[in-house]
Amino acid sequence: MSSLNFDALVVGGGIIGRCALYHLQRLGLERVGLVEQFGVEHNRGSSHSHSRITRSAYVNAGYVRLMQVAHTQEWPRIEAEAGQTLILPTDGCFFGATGSKIEKYAQAVIDTGVDCEVLDVKNAQARFPMFRFPTAAGAIHDRTAGVIAASRTMTALLQLVTKSGATLLTDTRVLDLDVTTDPIRLTAQQGEERLALHADRVVICPGPWATQLLPFLQPRLQVIRQTVGYFVLSGAAADFEIGRWPVWGNLGAPHGEIFYGLPAFGREGIKIARHVISGTDDTPDQGADEIEPAEIDKLRQFLESEFVPPVERLVGAEHCYYTNTKTEDYIVDLHPDTERVAVGAGFSGHGFKLAPLCGRVLAELVTEGRSSIAEFEAMRRTFSIAGP
Template sequence: MLYDVIILGAGTMGLSAGYQLAKKGQKVLMVDSYHPPHVHGSHHGETRIIRYAYGEGEAYVPFALRSKELWKDLEKRINQSILVETGVLNSGLETSPFIQNVWKSGDKYDLQVEKLSSQQLQQRWAGLTVPDNYIGAYEKDGGYLRTDQILNGYATLAASYGAVLAGGQRVQEVQINEGTVEVKTQGTIYQAKKLIVTAGAWGREVLSQLGLQLSITVIRKTFAWLHADESFRESKFPCFSFDTEMGTYYGFPDIDGAGLKIGRHDTGMPIHPDQKSVPFHDGDTEELLGFLSRFMGKGTFRLREGKTCMYSMTPDEDFIIDYHPEHPEVMFALGFSGHGFKFASAVGEALSEMAMEKDTTVDMGPFRLDRF
């Protein structure tokens, strides 16, 4: 069978693209080494933050706002809550480039971002112990996304439109033959007119088979849930991101009694995606507790569970979404650098538009490969 599009990597981006293409009448095959949702990529961990006044740069704001529209649409289609508006608190020195970008992007796009002093932060959220020279940028419309519901929802919808999900099939070889893309897995050869690569940490290796070398580094990351007191419950505390002299940390309130979830966004150990990561250990716990004792020192915390995941980092920590420069029938979305999940709905839309040779709803110019 000749498919219109084969998607390599059926994680969040791949399933989103598969759904969008199948809904538009395309014959779609989604191939994954595992059976999504799974713990081998970057989508596990139950929740992801969504925010719109974007500390990583103004170019992301239209992308984030379009993503929100599509998340709301997905909620209606699967009749489940997937976007919960707890609010998002960004905090750091007023001179922090991240905080400055939050203000700039919020002002430019007329987003509701509230500026709070250190004292105001501690008055509003009792568990905080914020230095006097820190400020807060609180976005009440921000919150979190439920990852498993999203992946399962996309998979179900894509299948309802005829898309095929081939899980548990590791790709061995990818070739371009006279305008047809050929994908070989163990014992099976698939063919399509177009190829989309959303293989996360493995995407660089896939594209190298087609002569494209991408500068993407895969790093080990950790996150954890900690038992916390009532002041950190979802009804009383927001999602958060802190740009500190200790590093950049992010987290979630205690959702449904699961515990306060926290991780460190910067730094990390380079690994190969097939390499078994060093398990979450006491040193990882100490790092997270060090942040909590400094900035949430009025709380009491005890480790419940720690996990590891992978970030696929580009040199500038911005995404790469583009066509193969020599094979326009090949598209890819890679290098999400630890902040991509919130955009997955709009990434899938953009990839579907690219595959069908249409203009993209959101300008992909800032994410093209030629910026390097």
């Protein structure tokens, strides 16, 4: 069995793991490594495809404040170091019926004074003429919103960490970890070979595979497969691009379904998905199976009832996994049995935009025991393994 030694090791090469690794290096750790069970670009977890939404509008003021840190410090830092634009501004439009989460969102943006405007339906229609708003009670115009160039970000982070000397162990699956040893011992499988990995510090970011490595998270997590559709609507292609078409979310009716979407970016068609947060517990190892026509029908029906431009055709579809906690709050905490291991899990349907901040927190927790971000420390309990 081969053996490798590290100052810090990150398990999981999704957006959270890459951000954690980047920050471990910023904190000065030198012998750092990333273990990923698949290749560097795979579509079996939660971080693949071209785009994600960023916004300040959130369900409570705590998250809005975290987003302010992410937008003003964390994303610009990565963009500057990567020498690339990773967030492309476009208006955000978030709306919902009376009694939906829109009321909490509106209160949170008012309380924090962030650059968002609460609109009645008449004003929302004037500002966002692509929507019909048949059931909305009001909307939030989020001027801080944008499209995250997601796959560009994933690549940029990998380039940054490898340039700074990180070791990449791809196609390598961590089978178990022993947190009682010093250093921490992880056993991994790489092809036919077993590896013994020893690390002073470990950050575990396994996405939808979390409960396989961390069974104690079982009661807190549910994996739910999502279906994303790409549609062409009637009109000039430029009308559906960043700057002209918003990122948006319909927060639904009370207990109703939630849909969200983005402009065309990186491929043909606007992006739309239903935000599914309850149902059966899926397994990410079931692989890329066929897209269910019933799911696509729901997306099409939503477009037909809520949008002014008629739907022309479906041009693509894909799956992606959410790893949900019941409250949709992330788990960003130290391992219950050792402060030498940090855990980033349960990033639900909204983890990408806060990944640079969460990666920093995970790196700081595992090296210093606490994070230097006051806005995170204020919410520490929300993100604890025990739950809010």
